[in-house]
Amino acid sequence: MAQLAYINKIGQFADCEVTLRGWLYNKRSSGKIHFLQVRDGTGIIQCVISRDDVSVESFEVAKKLTQESSLSITGIVHADKRAPSGYELQVTSLEEVALAAEYPIAPKEHGVGFLMDHRHLWLRSRRQAIIMRVRSSLVKAIRDYLDERGFTLLDAPIFTPNACEGTTTLFETNYFDRRAYLTQSGQLYMEAGAMAFGRVYCFGPTFRAEKSKTRRHLTEFWMVEPEVAFFDLDDDMDLMEDFVVTLVARLLDKHRKEIEELERDVTALEQVQKPFPRIRYDEAVEILKRKGVDFQWGGDFGGEDETLLSEEFDRPFMVHRFPMQCKAFYMKRDPENPKLSLSVDMLAPEGKGEIIGGGQREDDLATLEKSITQHKLPKEAFAWFVDLRRYGSVPHAGFGLGVERFLGWICGLHHVRETIPFPRLMDRLQP
Amino acid sequence: MAQLAYINKIGQFADCEVTLRGWLYNKRSSGKIHFLQVRDGTGIIQCVISRDDVSVESFEVAKKLTQESSLSITGIVHADKRAPSGYELQVTSLEEVALAAEYPIAPKEHGVGFLMDHRHLWLRSRRQAIIMRVRSSLVKAIRDYLDERGFTLLDAPIFTPNACEGTTTLFETNYFDRRAYLTQSGQLYMEAGAMAFGRVYCFGPTFRAEKSKTRRHLTEFWMVEPEVAFFDLDDDMDLMEDFVVTLVARLLDKHRKEIEELERDVTALEQVQKPFPRIRYDEAVEILKRKGVDFQWGGDFGGEDETLLSEEFDRPFMVHRFPMQCKAFYMKRDPENPKLSLSVDMLAPEGKGEIIGGGQREDDLATLEKSITQHKLPKEAFAWFVDLRRYGSVPHAGFGLGVERFLGWICGLHHVRETIPFPRLMDRLQP
Numbered sequence: 001m002a003q004l005a006y007i008n009k010i011g012q013f014a015d016c017e018v019t020l021r022g023w024l025y026n027k028r029s030s031g032k033i034h035f036l037q038v039r040d041g042t043g044i045i046q047c048v049i050s051r052d053d054v055s056v057e058s059f060e061v062a063k064k065l066t067q068e069s070s071l072s073i074t075g076i077v078h079a080d081k082r083a084p085s086g087y088e089l090q091v092t093s094l095e096e097v098a099l100a101a102e103y104p105i106a107p108k109e110h111g112v113g114f115l116m117d118h119r120h121l122w123l124r125s126r127r128q129a130i131i132m133r134v135r136s137s138l139v140k141a142i143r144d145y146l147d148e149r150g151f152t153l154l155d156a157p158i159f160t161p162n163a164c165e166g167t168t169t170l171f172e173t174n175y176f177d178r179r180a181y182l183t184q185s186g187q188l189y190m191e192a193g194a195m196a197f198g199r200v201y202c203f204g205p206t207f208r209a210e211k212s213k214t215r216r217h218l219t220e221f222w223m224v225e226p227e228v229a230f231f232d233l234d235d236d237m238d239l240m241e242d243f244v245v246t247l248v249a250r251l252l253d254k255h256r257k258e259i260e261e262l263e264r265d266v267t268a269l270e271q272v273q274k275p276f277p278r279i280r281y282d283e284a285v286e287i288l289k290r291k292g293v294d295f296q297w298g299g300d301f302g303g304e305d306e307t308l309l310s311e312e313f314d315r316p317f318m319v320h321r322f323p324m325q326c327k328a329f330y331m332k333r334d335p336e337n338p339k340l341s342l343s344v345d346m347l348a349p350e351g352k353g354e355i356i357g358g359g360q361r362e363d364d365l366a367t368l369e370k371s372i373t374q375h376k377l378p379k380e381a382f383a384w385f386v387d388l389r390r391y392g393s394v395p396h397a398g399f400g401l402g403v404e405r406f407l408g409w410i411c412g413l414h415h416v417r418e419t420i421p422f423p424r425l426m427d428r429l430q431p
Numbered sequence: 432m433a434q435l436a437y438i439n440k441i442g443q444f445a446d447c448e449v450t451l452r453g454w455l456y457n458k459r460s461s462g463k464i465h466f467l468q469v470r471d472g473t474g475i476i477q478c479v480i481s482r483d484d485v486s487v488e489s490f491e492v493a494k495k496l497t498q499e500s501s502l503s504i505t506g507i508v509h510a511d512k513r514a515p516s517g518y519e520l521q522v523t524s525l526e527e528v529a530l531a532a533e534y535p536i537a538p539k540e541h542g543v544g545f546l547m548d549h550r551h552l553w554l555r556s557r558r559q560a561i562i563m564r565v566r567s568s569l570v571k572a573i574r575d576y577l578d579e580r581g582f583t584l585l586d587a588p589i590f591t592p593n594a595c596e597g598t599t600t601l602f603e604t605n606y607f608d609r610r611a612y613l614t615q616s617g618q619l620y621m622e623a624g625a626m627a628f629g630r631v632y633c634f635g636p637t638f639r640a641e642k643s644k645t646r647r648h649l650t651e652f653w654m655v656e657p658e659v660a661f662f663d664l665d666d667d668m669d670l671m672e673d674f675v676v677t678l679v680a681r682l683l684d685k686h687r688k689e690i691e692e693l694e695r696d697v698t699a700l701e702q703v704q705k706p707f708p709r710i711r712y713d714e715a716v717e718i719l720k721r722k723g724v725d726f727q728w729g730g731d732f733g734g735e736d737e738t739l740l741s742e743e744f745d746r747p748f749m750v751h752r753f754p755m756q757c758k759a760f761y762m763k764r765d766p767e768n769p770k771l772s773l774s775v776d777m778l779a780p781e782g783k784g785e786i787i788g789g790g791q792r793e794d795d796l797a798t799l800e801k802s803i804t805q806h807k808l809p810k811e812a813f814a815w816f817v818d819l820r821r822y823g824s825v826p827h828a829g830f831g832l833g834v835e836r837f838l839g840w841i842c843g844l845h846h847v848r849e850t851i852p853f854p855r856l857m858d859r860l861q862p
Contacts, residue, residue, distance in 0.1 A: 006581065006629070021661045022629070023823045041629025041660065042581065070823040098794075098824040120623035120815045121822060129627060136584040143574065150437065150473065153567040157853040158589075158636050158651055161860045173604045173613070175650075176642070176857055182604070189853060192551035192862075196560060198437070198453070198472025204636060205589050211607070219606075220589055229472065230452045363529075384551045384862035391531040391552060392454045392501040422588040422620060426607055429592045431623075431815035 002074050007043035010077055010087050017092065019074045020045070023124070024065050024100075026107075034062040038073060038089075044126065046083055047073055049091035058094040067106075068124070070097035112417075119422055120431050130258045131418055134251060135407050139203075141250045142224050142401075145243060146201050151226060154193040156186025156202040162381040171209050171219075182207040185400060188330070188385050190227035191361060194396050195388055201226040213426055215415040216303070216353060218404055220424040227398030233332075233342040233360045236397035237318055240346055240356055241276050243401070244316055248272040251410055264412035268314075268350060277317040281340070284309055284319045300326045307351035316355070320344040329375040330368070330385075332360040344399070352409040358399020365389040433505050438474035441508055441518050448523065450505045451476070454555070455496050455531075457538075465493040469504060469520075475557065477514055478504055480522040489525040498537075499555070501528035543848075550853055551862050561689045562849055565682060566838050570634075572681045573655050573832075576674060577632050582657060585624040587617025587633040593812040602640045602650075613638040616831060619761070619816050621658035622792060625827050626819055632657040644857055646846040647734070647784060649835055651855040658829030664763075664773040664791045667828035668749055671777055671787055672707050674832070675747055679703040682841055695843035699745075699781060708748040712771070715740055715750045731757045738782035747786070751775040760806040761799070761816075763791040775830070783840040789830025796820040 005018035022040030029035070036047040049062045065071065075089040105121055115122045122128055147153070159173075159180040171182040186202035193200035203224040210217055226239070248269055252259070259266055279287075288295045291308050300322070301309070309319070321340040324333060331341040343359035362368045368389055372382055404419040417423040422431065436449035453471030460466070467478040480493045496502060506522040536552055546553045553559055578584070590604075590611040602613040617633035624631035634655040641648055657670070679700055683690070690697055710718075719726045722739050731753070732740070740750070752771040755764060762772040774790035793799045799820055803813055835850040848854040853862065 008581075021825070023626075041583075041625075041627060068823040070825045100822040103822055118815075120620075120818060123623065123627040132585060132628070133583060136578075139584055140574065140578055143571065147567075147571055150439075152472075152564060153570055154563060154852045155570075155636075155653060157855055158638075159855050159860060171604045171606070173602045175602070175860055176640075178860065180860055189551075192554065193852065194472075195454075196472060196554040197563070205586075207589075209607075222586060384549075387549075387551060391534055392499040393529040394452070394501045421585045421624065424588055424590050429590060429606055429609065429611055 001072070005077075007038075007040050007045045007085060009042075010045060010085065010089075011079075013077045014079055014087070015077065017074060017076050018089075019072060020047075020089070021072045021097070022070070024067055024069045024071060025126075026067065027062075027065065029063070034059075036062060036065070036073070036091075038071070039124070041129075043085055045085050045087060045089055046080075047075060047089040047091050049075075049094060054091060054093055058091070061094045061096050062091075064099070065096060066100050067103040068100040068121075070100070071095065072097060116417065116423070116428060117430070123421065127262065128418065130255075130262060131407070131411055131413070132421060134255050134259065134411060135403070135419065137251060137254050138247065138403065138407055138410070139222075141247050142403075143203065145246055146199075146224075146226060149199070151199040151201050152193070152197040154190065154197065154200045154202055155204060156183060156189040156225070158183050158204070162378065169209050171207050184208060185223070186225050187227065187398065187400065190225055190398060191330075191385070191388055191396065194227040194229040194398070195392065195394070198230075199226070199228050211426060214303070215417075216405065216408075218416055218420065218423055218425060221416075221420065222403040223400050224403070225398060225400040227396060229394050229396045231360070231397040232395055233320065233344065233397060236358055236360060236399060237278060237320065237344055240318070240344070240358065240399055241274055244276075244346065244356075245272055245274055247406075248410065259411060262411050262413075264410075269410065271315050271349075273315065276315055276346070277313050279317065279319055281319055281322045287312060298323045298325050303353060306347055306353045310347055310349050310351050313349055316346050316348055318344050318346050320359075327359070329371045329377060330361050332362045333367070342397075346399075348405075348409040350409070353405065355406050355409060356399050356401045358397065360395065360397040363389060363393045363395050365393065432503070436508075438469075438471050438476045438516060440473075441476060441516065441520075442510075444508045445510055445518070446508065448505060448507050449520075450503060451478075451520070452503045452528070453501070455498055455500045455502060456557075457498065458493075458496065460494070465490075467493060467496070467504070467522075469502070470555070472560075474516055476516050476518060476520055477511075478506060478520040478522050480506075480525060485522060485524055489522070492525045492527050493522075495530070496527060497531050498534040499531040499552075501531070502526065503528060547848065547854070547859060548861070554852065558693065559849065561686075561693060562838070562842055562844070563852060565686050565690065565842060566834070566850065568682060568685050569678065569834065569838055569841070570653075572678050573834075574634065576677055577630075577655075577657060580630070582630040582632050583624070583628040585621065585628065585631045585633055586635060587614060587620040587656070589614050589635070593809065600640050602638050615639060616654070617656050618658065618829065618831065621656055621829060622761075622816070622819055622827065625658040625660040625829070626823065626825070629661075630657070630659050642857060645734070646848075647836065647839075649847055649851065649854055649856060652847075652851065653834040654831050655834070656829060656831040658827060660825050660827045662791070662828040663826055664751065664775065664828060667789055667791060667830060668709060668751065668775055671749070671775070671789065671830055672705055675707075675777065675787075676703055676705055678837075679841065690842060693842050693844075695841075700841065702746050702780075704746065707746060707777070708744050710748065710750055712750055712753045718743060729754045729756050734784060737778055737784045741778055741780050741782050744780055747777050747779055749775050749777050751790075758790070760802045760808060761792050763793045764798070773828075777830075779836075779840040781840070784836065786837050786840060787830050787832045789828065791826065791828040794820060794824045794826050796824065 002017040025039040026037035075091040080088040334340040346356035433448040456470040457468035506520040511519040765771040777787035
């Protein structure tokens, strides 16, 4: 065995002999030469094995290796401009680790159900691997952005004692003979955190038991929720904008070639620059009406409405000041028009829908208590939340960004099921 | 309002006028002068307000401000060696944001139940804030370590379809008229990931419905689980060791003073250097017997046993090759003694118990299938997991580190409930 190497760092070993350990992704053969596409989890490289260059044993191994067999392969690294990785391996020896049985995922087209049933293997395919690597980088970019700007990570609890806004979309569990619900958002806890640490965020899985089979819904998805003390709606929109611009730039910087390989048009992502358009809800309603939609003032936008709105803009845009009636009890009223809330949604372009929801929170004790009563919520359950307005209340705002929708937009995916390693949908709990 | 500043960056503004926004942590007064301890989430600073230096209004505000009232305070930054933060603010003006009602957490001693009921406020106290900041840094250190070493983050699912090892410690939920369980570990999914990406990790909440009220148990806790293809037990122990040494060094580097403020003896942490002792399970049993424990070969160690073992070492240590009978079905047998498994636990010194569990996994198809039968596990449920041995099996190993126990050890905490923002225990689901 020579120096061990990974494919994504192979350039450091040009003209040297290295050993790679991985799996056979694909193979072409003539009588005297085999072209092995080998993957090791970091990339794919072509390995050329000539009968004249290797032992009889190595050549026989190359002959019999099946797709996804594991192997250890040694050879000289050659720069090759035609190769996708820029390098090729001239094999000097090859050993089999384990021969794979006939691999169920062939290059031919498979149905989505079949691929989802084989998600544990499907992840090995080039396309899925790229998406997961971009996801890994996105999570890191999100955390780095916030960590570098003085935010304290404060993990929100998953088990929550109360059904804030009805139980229909909540998963419930028996918690030592009490009822507990799986969190839909860590926001209320982040408000407590902002009063303690100034700038906080949580980033974890959240859950929605929605009986919905659309291409935008998962029952289990990851959300990052920053919350900042002494922030108003404008500050919040500035942060959202800077956050998204920074994330997109970083992903393009690191994964441009891979994203292009997904057949995603990256010019649309290059346009994600400040400033993002900021329109009032009322203006958005005007746009929809102008486009012939029979939209009733007061409601939230549906998927179709969002798509129509996004046709107006070449980058993400923000819609602010939604009617109070379509937002949660904790939203702050617009002092200039109490029918409106200081809320904001950010919508992705290209009809990819809402990627961020946020706003300024009600910080007045009496107003919040009244809102809880009006929403017929259990007062005791929110006593701790109301406390935050009793002991040193300050203006504060925050937002939530869903990782999967964001990633789906970045990668240009039609369905959110490819954005998470093991997707959970209404009819999908396996593997 | 002058230049806005945060307390942890106040040193950049020596002799300049700045405005801080935060909360009143404490106050001492003489007739002509008030000493305000102000916190802003990043730290605490003393602000001195003299009747001669400020307007009548500002001085009146200082007089009436109650503990935890929110405020905006402007003044000149002075270096002061006696001050814990190294600086003091000579106040030029003070505004109240919101006057706090009488704050329930007084400097006097409170019972744990009371403090836990007021966790949303307790987090504001100096001690809790330090622990949470160290936690935030620990999470970042963990992720950075793995990200910098070529690991791909692969979030494991929370909803799992099967009860791997009995349902007694699993939380269950109704998943669209099927049963789903909340994950206890992402390991099986990480094994699939390692075959696709070489090096992977998951890092998320895990759940145990243990009817246990010890100081080491939470029902909801965060665990990081790396898994690596082409890794054996020795590689795994090397990684665990390097991981822990790096994490401890980074936390000491960043938080030494704060950890000392918790009355934690940091010299014990400075001793966390390579190499860590590595002893066989059999040797550990010998130690216990020598110490007079009536320990039966084959069982796992209890809390008392762990404490006795840890007396032998001045740093974390590893116990490897536990009997197969006390480890999970997926553990690889020791080829030199089939009664033993290639498993390893890392125990913290000072009787803080197990902080890591890991080992090499069974990679032989027939042996794994036999093990599943012997453990009376449902074959179909593990069909996908067994697939990993059918299609390009390779030796692989990994481990799981629990954030809360690790943090409890670092911070020298008696009970794990202070290591997570909103702890969930058998009798604690609120706030």
